Amino acid sequence: MTSDKLQQILQQGEGLEIEFKTSAFELNKDAFESVCAFLNRRGGHLLLGVNNNGGIEGVIENCIPDIIHNIVTNANNHQKLNPPFYLSPEVIDIDDRKIIHLYIPESSQVHNTNGRIFDRNDDGDFDITKHADQVAKLYLRKQTTYSENNVFPYLELADFKPALFKRIRVLAEHERAGHPWMEMSDDELLRSAGLYKKDPLTGKSGYTLAAALLLGKDETIMNVLPHYKTDAIVRISNPDRFDDRDDIRTNLVDSYDRLMSFIGKHLPDKFYQEGEHRTSLRDRLFREVISNLLIHREFTNAFPAKLIIEKDRVYAENWSRPHGAGLIDPANFAPFPKNPVIAKFFNEMGRVDELGSGVRSTFRYCSVYTPGAHPQFIEGDIFKTVIPLKNIGKTTPVKESGWPQVRRKVRRKFGEKFGESSEKILLVIFRSNGLSASAIGKEVGISSRAVEKQLARLKDLGIIKRVGPDKGGYWEISDLS
Structure with missing residues (x-):
């Protein structure tokens, strides 16, 4: 504040x-x-x-x-x-x-x-x-205000995905050692998370809409909410239709993973230092966008949630219960929970932080991921989040005080005719660790396959090294002294 x-x-x-x-x-x-x-x-x-x-x-x-x-x-x-x-x-x-x-x-x-x-x-x-x-x-x-609490008296444990209970326990244990969910039965877990309630209108008790959305089988979700879906779309080469699409009609836990994978498939990554650890800037940014899209949504409305990737922006939209109108100012706004039970459940799994932090985090990470740009959060019946991508294909300015020394060391060790494209690839890696082969290819002007061959050669020569796994790791210039 x-x-x-x-x-x-x-x-x-x-x-x-x-x-x-x-x-x-x-x-x-x-x-x-x-x-x-x-x-x-x-x-x-x-x-x-x-x-x-x-x-x-x-x-x-x-x-x-x-x-x-x-x-x-x-x-x-x-x-x-x-x-x-x-x-x-x-x-x-x-x-x-x-x-x-x-x-x-x-x-x-x-x-x-x-x-x-x-x-x-x-x-x-x-x-x-x-x-x-x-x-x-x-x-x-x-x-009557919070539809996530709608009670379905005839839902049974058999209507939920057994494998999901194991997954969420692992996620919760990873977030907090000795998490109480580890010692609970599936029914006890649902009740402790506020997913089993008594309907004050009918007097009947049962699992709630939130329970079905979080852990239900696909057919269970379609039975209680037939219009439910989340649409992930890429419109770059073909803006009138789409280049790629994922029609998601599954539980919120798996929906999160599919949306994150969709983003990972179509947007480049940038790794940067946060504290003592390197982290995926793309994942940190879109974790907030996707969590907000899934959690803060009025599910009883038939308007589908959407995540759309375009040439110069990513935007997400979902039906909401607005408590204001227009652009949200991160420095002066009062967050309002749309689905507190679902949000608390995601918080236990470490997939969302406390209420209101997502907006501030998105502003922080967006300014690094897309230099000079800021996200927009637009409150209304349809809540919209816009992430600009206008500078995403550009690397940050090179640190001139460092690159000439690296180039001299490479040329001294491997000769003046080391190779123009190899030198350009090294420059890209020096500027921004974590780019994919296709992203490096766009910077250098060669195909991703040619980049992969060059990377393998540079690795064999000991000029670069792989840090972390094949998926999720990044290339780094070796110590050439």
């Missing part, structure tokens, strides 16, 4: 979507009552280190790690907050003091804390546990 946005919240004062807590050295005992109330109502901002009048008192710096640990641990504890919900505290410096900011989105489920249900109005948090009519209205509003 920016300091300007924070100042606006402070000036606005406490209300339906804003709550202040002092929490100078520990988390207020009633803090999770506000968390619960925000989840049940319309979401909101919880600021720790601020008094009731909006005065900044600050949180003692040495106490911040314990307070944040307390928030994260309790948010994932069924006994404290049920069902659990992922929260991401943010520490903000203002007026030489530190406050902790929590953005809490509206949830698609009814939550309780310490066994009590809280709702929110302009005057604060209210315990409605013993008010049966208010509780019933709350459940009804959630059920």
